[in-house]
Amino acid sequence: MTNDAPNDGQLMARLASGDMSALGELARRHQGRVLELAFRTLGAWDLAEDVAQETFLRVLRASNRYQPTAKFTTWLYRIVINLCLDEKRKRAKAGVPLEPAVHEQFSAPNDNPTEKEEMAALVRAAVHALPERQRLAVILHRYNGLNHAEISEATGWTQSAVESLLVRAYANLRGKLAKMKNLLE
């Protein structure tokens, strides 16, 4: 029996022909990963929601030109990444960079955190302490399920650059997490 839901390419084709419900289906299917990627990158839900919304509106605008040459999610994440980096640049230019607030938020769990919350806060802090490109590579690799070739496609960085970023990022994280764990014990 092949009564499967339409795949992403089919939904994009429907959207290109003017069927707006296809955009709703795409958004419902991918909003979780898109929101999480934007939140992990920017560290604030209001910004993540704005980015996610703009991402799907760009999908709508690009639906006529969309060619299913790459995986839909890789293309989608590329839009998210570009919007997140734009947001960071905009804020840096306006003198309101995200980093300090995000870092503060990530390294200060609530007053009586459970062990689980404490560990999550430590991991967030460790990831956010990475240089930007390493951080983005790890987020896409660990949390969005992209392999290094897909990360290369989504970011526009070369495969060798992505490999090097991932190897350095995981090595850095091993060191940071070990230190943080020692501090907790």
Add this chain to the structure above:
Amino acid sequence: MEHINDIELLEYISQRLSDVKSRQFQGHMAGCAECRKRCQDAVHVWETLGRWHVDSSGHEIADRIEALAAKKKSDPRESRTKRIPFISSFKAAFRVAAAIIIAVGGGHLLGRYSVSQNTPDSPVSQEGPSYVAALGFEWSNELTWMVLEEEATPGEVNQQ
């Protein structure tokens, strides 16, 4: 088999390596304590990173996006904005055409007073060449168009 390289180790622990390659790695690690240790460390980091859960369930945006998209589709202002590129390119073309007309028109007007054209004060018009009289015409400025080339005066001929 050589030691497992770093990026392949990462793809192995994230289960994005082919079955064949994964089996090769497992075979290698069975006899290589160093790679076994590297793999254990990498798995530990991988699992620790997994403790950072993000719950986006309170932030659904799909309905909002669908409503926005429907609004954009039905909003006539949206179609007007789509015409903007055409309008601006038409304006640009109009400006270029106007510039060409001004340049050509201005050039034509200025050309009427250029040195190469015969003006009322042209020196050719003073006496007129002899063949004009031979043709039975009385020389005037209106006949300057008949001048083929400037004739040498008798003195100049003798000098040559």
